Amino acid sequence: MALMTPEQFEASLAERKPRVFMNGKRVESVLENPNTRTVVEANKASYEWALDPRYRDIMTSYSPLIGETVNRYTYVSASKEDLEAKAKAGTFTAEMLGTCIYRCVGYDAFHALAATTWEMDQKLGTLYHGRFLEYLKMVQKNDLSVAGALTEPRGSRKKRTLEWSDPFLSLKVTERRPDGIVVRGAKINISGAFASHELVVLPQSSHAEGEEDYAVAFAVPTDAEGITYICQYSPYSAERDQADDLYELGNPRFGQRETSMVVFDNVFVPWERVFHCGEYPYSGKIVTRFARTHRMTCGGTCKVGFMNQIIGACKLVQEYKGLEKVQHINDQITEMVVLRETGRACGMAAARLGTEEPPGSGVFLPDEVMGNVAKLNICNSFWRTMALAGDIGGGLVVTLPSLKELKNPETQAYVEEFYSFGSDEPTENILKVHKLLQHWTAGQHGVGTWHGAGPVAAQRIMLQRVVKFDHEKELVKRTLNIKDKDS
Ligand SMILES: Cc1cc2nc3c(=O)[nH]c(=O)nc-3n(C[C@H](O)[C@H](O)[C@H](O)COP(=O)(O)OP(=O)(O)OC[C@H]3O[C@@H](n4cnc5c(N)ncnc54)[C@H](O)[C@@H]3O)c2cc1C
Known part of the structure; x- marks a missing residue:
């Protein structure tokens, strides 16, 4: 089984x-x-x-x-x-x-x-x-x-x-x-x-x-x-x-x-x-190997999926409101796509550059640098995506009435009329999509994304530990023909 x-x-x-x-x-x-x-x-x-x-x-x-x-x-x-x-x-x-x-x-x-x-x-x-x-x-x-x-x-x-x-x-x-x-x-x-x-x-x-x-x-x-x-x-x-x-x-x-x-x-x-x-x-080895895998996951994979939900809701709201041709909304959605794809690229790079760790073990772990970069990158880009979604969604994202008003004979007609945006879409669907945006932008996912897999300081410390900069320094010396003292 x-x-x-x-x-x-x-x-x-x-x-x-x-x-x-x-x-x-x-x-x-x-x-x-x-x-x-x-x-x-x-x-x-x-x-x-x-x-x-x-x-x-x-x-x-x-x-x-x-x-x-x-x-x-x-x-x-x-x-x-x-x-x-x-x-x-x-x-x-x-x-x-x-x-x-x-x-x-x-x-x-x-x-x-x-x-x-x-x-x-x-x-x-x-x-x-x-x-x-x-x-x-x-x-x-x-x-x-x-x-x-x-x-x-x-x-x-x-x-x-x-x-x-x-x-x-x-x-x-x-x-x-x-x-x-x-x-x-x-x-x-x-x-x-x-x-x-x-x-x-x-x-x-x-x-x-x-x-x-x-x-x-x-x-x-x-x-x-x-x-x-x-x-x-x-x-x-x-x-x-x-x-x-x-x-x-x-x-x-x-x-x-x-x-x-x-x-x-x-x-x-x-x-x-x-x-x-x-x-x-x-x-410490157990912890860093866990972090290496988990930061690819949290930074470069699951938040990409979350962003898809947010982008989808924003596109629907844009259509409900007749904002399809508004340049700054399209620019904002494009920005979300770029943030999403940058997140995905970091995750895929962490996987692609993965190595057997330790050699001979048969266990493959994501690349340490890209895993940490993925998580650091997503912390900021996820907040930014939520902020953009808040702008596109408008105040309704936080001022929505209950869906029960659609079943209340005293309020139903008003809610259906005044939250319809004059569109053909049933008001119930419009409210539900805004509720989904509320779940993302005014819920627990911002802080959750920040701290899940460790706060950003942890990723910075790890990057400072593993990136040695010898290659970068050597490049400058080579460009300027600077010789080491003892060579
Ligand atoms: C939604 C969610 C799901 C989670 N799921 C899991 C899970 O399934 N399993 C699991 O094991 N963990 C899980 N975590 C825990 C997560 O990994 C931790 O929240 C994260 O590592 C931060 O630890 P903390 O919450 O104790 O915050 P803190 O460590 O208290 O961090 C708060 C701040 O203090 C700083 N700080 C803390 N200690 C030091 C120090 N010694 N020196 C300098 N600065 C310091 C941090 O950098 C940060 O800025 C989850 C967290 C969230 C939010």
Whole structure:
């Protein structure tokens, strides 16, 4: 059963019993709660597409590991072509969902673990890689949805981990037993984990000598004993809780991006699910390899799909309003296209220039420089796209009445008349498209895009670390015939 049907996915999720809280209350079923349901729907769609002849090539890949076709989100890239296919899948899923594909962080975490467990085994004689591959086989055979968790609460950023008054502000191993480890701490801002089967946990940062208990990576079922999810809650969540017409929310089926804090209160992890424990020099490698993959994804693929949704809505509004020949609107839409294509180009370049990392591992990762450039670039261009969409959409993007007015006999005729722009388009459609623009421009995607895959300072630091400028300096010296002192 390497590809589950959407129905099987939902049934398998119903068997999990994660401990989830939202808005001060226990969520008894993530399938039924209106907000957690959006994550179920988004993950479920990834199962639909994998079986759909129209999208199968994008959403699946043949896995030599188990000798079967698997969902692309459980597959580890073994070539540049695989990376390109993943870049295309990132855009496809984002534009179809208009939100996160929640299987993406787990996918990126697989790449970091596949590469680094291989390297640890080579250099240290550990047994992590075989263990990880057994785990990956299990995930592929059962077509599991896997979330990924790195980000931690952390203490004062002025101090090192060992100086924090609370040692659990970074996830910590509290016990090493013959059968496994026990961990305590939390991960924050974790996308969609409560509606996934599994959670892969990586360190958030590099670690130094003395911090061995924080150098840990493992996988757990999402309903493992001791795990609690405390979900995000926003005006959008409250609105969805009460909405009797989901079109009010802009993105009716898939919603905003849902995250939670994941608390690990003395969670036991058997050794066969532990992929890094104490080898502190390798924590940083896991993190940078994760970032390399995730920044291509976030910067150069999924936001391209989001931009397609925004551009589509702007084109419809332009037509509803009779603005098709207005030069500055066409210029703004052209600017959006350029921003979108620049984002796509960075993502595709990161995939095209990808390399086997480390050499001999068989794992392909996107190009480090282009992955970071992709994410840095998109942070600004996504805000800009939202600003342009706000201009084209007009004030209505934030002043819209409820769709219920179209069913209210006292207001229906007024709303239909005065929000029609005098066009032939039913007013309901006009309002829905503006609601979609509201979801993008006045929702949570701006900050979400900025911070997802790390804030811009992280990408700048990485670029400053990897770009050496020897080539550029040499060019100038050659042009000016400047000789080195000792030559
Ligand atoms: C929608 C969304 C989904 C996400 N999904 C996931 C997920 O699935 N899994 C996951 O692991 N994470 C996820 N994240 C977390 C994301 O990676 C982090 O939000 C991001 O790394 C920023 O961390 P932070 O939120 O703790 O902000 P902070 O680290 O507090 O950053 C705030 C500001 O402080 C600066 N800063 C912080 N620390 C330092 C320092 N030591 N020195 C100098 N400057 C500093 C930052 O550069 C930034 O300007 C998600 C985030 C969002 C918004």
